[in-house]
Amino acid sequence: MSNTTNNRETMxxxxxxxxxxxxxxxxxxxxxxxxxxxxxSNAADASDKLRFEALHNAALFENxxxxxxxxxxxxxxxxxxxxxxxxxxxxxxxxxxxxxxxKSGTREFFSRxxxxxxKDANLIGQFGVGFYSAFIVAEKVTVTTRRAGEKSxxxxxxxxxxxxxxAIEMVDKVSRGTEIVLHLREGQxxxxxxxxxxxxxxxxxxxxxxxxxMKKEEWKDGAQQVLDEDETVNKAFALWARAKNEIKxxxxxxxxxxxxxxxxxPLAWTHARVEGRQEYTQLLYIxxxxxxxxxxxxxxxxxxxxxxxxxxxxxAEQLMPRYMRFVRGVVDSSDLPLNVSREILQExxxxxxxxxxxxxxxxxxxxDLAKNEPExxxxxxxxxxxxxxxxxxxxxxxxxxxxxLLRLASxxxxxxxxxxxxxxxxxxxxxxxxxxYYITADSFNAAKNSPxxxxxxxxxxxxxxxxxxxxxxxxxxxxxxxxxQLVSVAKGGLDLGKLxxxxxxxxxxxxxxxxxxxxxxxxxxxxxxxxxxxxxxxxTDSPACLVADEHDMSANLARLLKSAGQKAPTSxxxxxxxxxxxxxxxxxxxxxxxxxxxxxxxxxxxxAEGGQLDDPASFVKRxxxxxxxxxxx
Ligand code: ADP
Numbered sequence: 001m002s003n004t005t006n007n008r009e010t011m012x013x014x015x016x017x018x019x020x021x022x023x024x025x026x027x028x029x030x031x032x033x034x035x036x037x038x039x040x041s042n043a044a045d046a047s048d049k050l051r052f053e054a055l056h057n058a059a060l061f062e063n064x065x066x067x068x069x070x071x072x073x074x075x076x077x078x079x080x081x082x083x084x085x086x087x088x089x090x091x092x093x094x095x096x097x098x099x100x101x102x103k104s105g106t107r108e109f110f111s112r113x114x115x116x117x118x119k120d121a122n123l124i125g126q127f128g129v130g131f132y133s134a135f136i137v138a139e140k141v142t143v144t145t146r147r148a149g150e151k152s153x154x155x156x157x158x159x160x161x162x163x164x165x166x167a168i169e170m171v172d173k174v175s176r177g178t179e180i181v182l183h184l185r186e187g188q189x190x191x192x193x194x195x196x197x198x199x200x201x202x203x204x205x206x207x208x209x210x211x212x213x214m215k216k217e218e219w220k221d222g223a224q225q226v227l228d229e230d231e232t233v234n235k236a237f238a239l240w241a242r243a244k245n246e247i248k249x250x251x252x253x254x255x256x257x258x259x260x261x262x263x264x265x266p267l268a269w270t271h272a273r274v275e276g277r278q279e280y281t282q283l284l285y286i287x288x289x290x291x292x293x294x295x296x297x298x299x300x301x302x303x304x305x306x307x308x309x310x311x312x313x314x315x316a317e318q319l320m321p322r323y324m325r326f327v328r329g330v331v332d333s334s335d336l337p338l339n340v341s342r343e344i345l346q347e348x349x350x351x352x353x354x355x356x357x358x359x360x361x362x363x364x365x366x367x368d369l370a371k372n373e374p375e376x377x378x379x380x381x382x383x384x385x386x387x388x389x390x391x392x393x394x395x396x397x398x399x400x401x402x403x404x405l406l407r408l409a410s411x412x413x414x415x416x417x418x419x420x421x422x423x424x425x426x427x428x429x430x431x432x433x434x435x436x437y438y439i440t441a442d443s444f445n446a447a448k449n450s451p452x453x454x455x456x457x458x459x460x461x462x463x464x465x466x467x468x469x470x471x472x473x474x475x476x477x478x479x480x481x482x483x484x485q486l487v488s489v490a491k492g493g494l495d496l497g498k499l500x501x502x503x504x505x506x507x508x509x510x511x512x513x514x515x516x517x518x519x520x521x522x523x524x525x526x527x528x529x530x531x532x533x534x535x536x537x538x539x540t541d542s543p544a545c546l547v548a549d550e551h552d553m554s555a556n557l558a559r560l561l562k563s564a565g566q567k568a569p570t571s572x573x574x575x576x577x578x579x580x581x582x583x584x585x586x587x588x589x590x591x592x593x594x595x596x597x598x599x600x601x602x603x604x605x606x607x608a609e610g611g612q613l614d615d616p617a618s619f620v621k622r623x624x625x626x627x628x629x630x631x632x633x
Contacts, residue, residue: 037204046086048311138182302328323391432498492550536576
C-alpha cells in the first residue's frame with residue numbers, strides 16, 4: 001500500500017487512527033487549546049526517557065544535557081512549532097507511534113462507539129487524546145525527528161493532513177529530538193500570538209519539569225517585537241517536590257492530566273512526603289473515570305517511578321498492588337539507586353515498603369472520601385469498585401480496611417445499586433441476629449428473586465445480594481466483619497439462631513419427622529442427583545430449593561468456573577422441600593407419577609437458582625404432561 005517517490009513513502013493510518021482523528025476534531029473543538037498541553041506532555045516524556053537512558057549511556061546527550069522544550073510561531077507562514085531535545089524517534093518508531101495506536105483493547109473500544117458524535121465525544125476522554133490532538137487546530141502536521149545517539153544526522157520526516165494517510169521520508173537533522181510544525185487551519189490565527197501561547201502554557205503546562213522556552217517579546221514603536229533571547233514560560237520545577245500549601249488545586253489537576261494521560265479532572269488525590277526508613281514523596285491520584293482498557297490483562301499501571309527527580313520508569317507495577325491499578329501518579333524515592341531496573345524492583349524490600357505505604361495512603365484517601373464526601377465515593381465505587389473488591393483476596397494485611405470500603409446491593413434497598421456498606425448492614429441487624437447473610441448469583445435478578453431469601457424477607461432480615469463474578473472471590477476470602485460471620489443463605493443447614501424462637505424450632509422438628517417417609521422416598525427417586533433431601537423452613541412461596549453442603553463449593557461458583565473452562569469439583573446439592581407447599585403436600589398421596597413430580601420439583605429448583613438442566617427437553621415434556629393432567633385430560 002505504500003507509494004515511493006525518491007525516499008518519500010505514503011502509508012495508510014490504522015483504521016482506528018482515522019476514526020480517532022475524525023472524532024477528536026469534532027468533539028474537542030470547543031476545547032481546542034489542549035493540543036498544546038498534549039504535545040508539551042509528549043515532549044516532556046521524551047526528555048524524561050532520554051535522561052533515563054543516558055544514565056546507562058551518557059553519549060546519548062551528544063554534549064547537550066540541558067533538556068528543554070521550545071515553542072515558536074510564525075505569523076507569515078501561519079505555523080506553530082513545538083520542539084524538544086529529548087529521545088527522538090527512529091523511522092520505525094515514527095511509523096508505529098504516529099501511524100497506529102499501540103494499546104491493547106483499542107479495536108474493541110472503537111467498535112463500541114455508536115457513530116453518534118455527541119455520545120462518542122464523551123468517551124474520547126476515556127481513551128486519551130495525545131499527539132493526534134494536533135489536528136484539532138492544524139490542517140497539516142509535519143514532524144521531524146532524530147533519535148538520540150544516531151551516528152549520522154539521519155532524521156525522519158512525517159507529514160499528514162489528518163486524512164487517511166501520512167508521508168514519511170528520511171531527512172538530515174542535526175539536532176537530536178523532535179520538532180513538530182503545525183500548519184494552522186483557517187480561523188486559528190489567534191494562536192499566532194506570544195501572549196496567547198504563554199497563557200495556554202501557564203494554564204496547562206506550568207508543572208512540566210523541563211523549561212518551556214519562548215523568545216522574549218517586547219512592545220516597540222507600537223508593535224510586538226520578537227527578540228533573540230529566550231525566556232522560561234513555566235515554573236519548570238517538579239510539582240510533587242513543592243510544598244503542598246503552595247500548590248493550587250488547578251495545578252494538581254493539570255499535572256494529573258499529564259501523568260495520567262487523561263482528559264478529565266481527577267476525582268481525588270493525596271500528596272505526602274514520607275520520612276523514615278524509606279524516604280519518598282508520593283503524589284497519587286484517583287481518576288474520575290475508568291480507562292477503556294482497565295480490564296485488559298496488560299493494561300498499564302499508572303504510577304511513575306522517579307529517583308531524586310530523575311524519571312526511571314512508567315508503569316511501575318511493583319509500586320501498587322494489582323487491585324489498585326486505577327491509581328495514577330508519581331513516587332519519587334530519595335534512596336533507591338538510579339540504575340534500578342524492573343528486575344531489581346521485584347525483589348526489593350525497599351519497594352515493598354513503598355508499596356505498602358502507598359497502598360495505605362490510597363486506602364486512607366478512600367476512607368476519607370467515603371466518610372466525608374459520600375457522593376464522590378459513590379462515583380469512585382461505580383467506576384472502580386469491582387477492582388477494589390479484588391483486594392479482599394489479594395491483600396491480606398488490609399482486608400479489614402477494604403471490607404469497610406465495600407458498597408453492596410442488599411435486600412434493604414432492593415435495587416441493584418451498590419450502596420450498603422457492611423457497617424450499615426451491621427447497624428441494621430435485627431435483635432438476636434449475629435450473622436451477616438448474603439447470597440451469590442450470576443445476575444442481580446437471580447439473587448434478588450432467589451427462593452433462598454423467602455424466610456429472610458418474611459422475617460425482615462437483610463441479605464446482601466452479590467451478583468458480580470468477582471463477588472465469589474470476595475466471599476470466599478471474607479469470613480467476618482466486625483466480629484460477625486458472613487454466611488451464605490444458600491449453603492448448609494439454615495440456622496437462624498435467636499432469630500427463631502423455641503416454638504418455631506420445635507415445630508420444624510415435628511414437621512421434619514412427619515415427612516420423613518416422603519423425604520426418604522424422594523431421595524430414592526432422585527438417586528445420585530442429590531446428596532440429601534430434607535424439609536426446610538427457608539421457603540414460604542416456593543415448593544423446593546437447592547442448597548450446597550456447608551463445605552462444598554457454591555453452585556454459582558461452580559458454574560462460573562465451568563464457564564471459564566476450569567475444572568470444578570462436582571459436589572451434589574441438597575434438595576430442600578417446603579412442607580407447607582401444596583405441591584409437596586400433593587406428593588404425599590401421589591402414586592403413579594411420583595417420579596415425574598419429583599423430577600420436575602428438582603429441575604425447577606435448579607432453574608430458580610440459575611442452574612442449567614442436563615436434559616431440558618424431558619423437563620418440558622414432563623411439565624406439559626402434568627399440565628394436561630391437571631386440566632383433566
Ligand atoms: P501517548 O503519549 O498516550 O502514548 P501519543 O499519541 O501522544 O500517545 O503518542 C504516541 C507515541 O509517540 C508516544 O508514546 C511516544 O512514544 C511517541 N512520541 C510522541 N511525541 C513524541 C516526542 N515529542 N518525542 C518522542 N516521541 C514522541
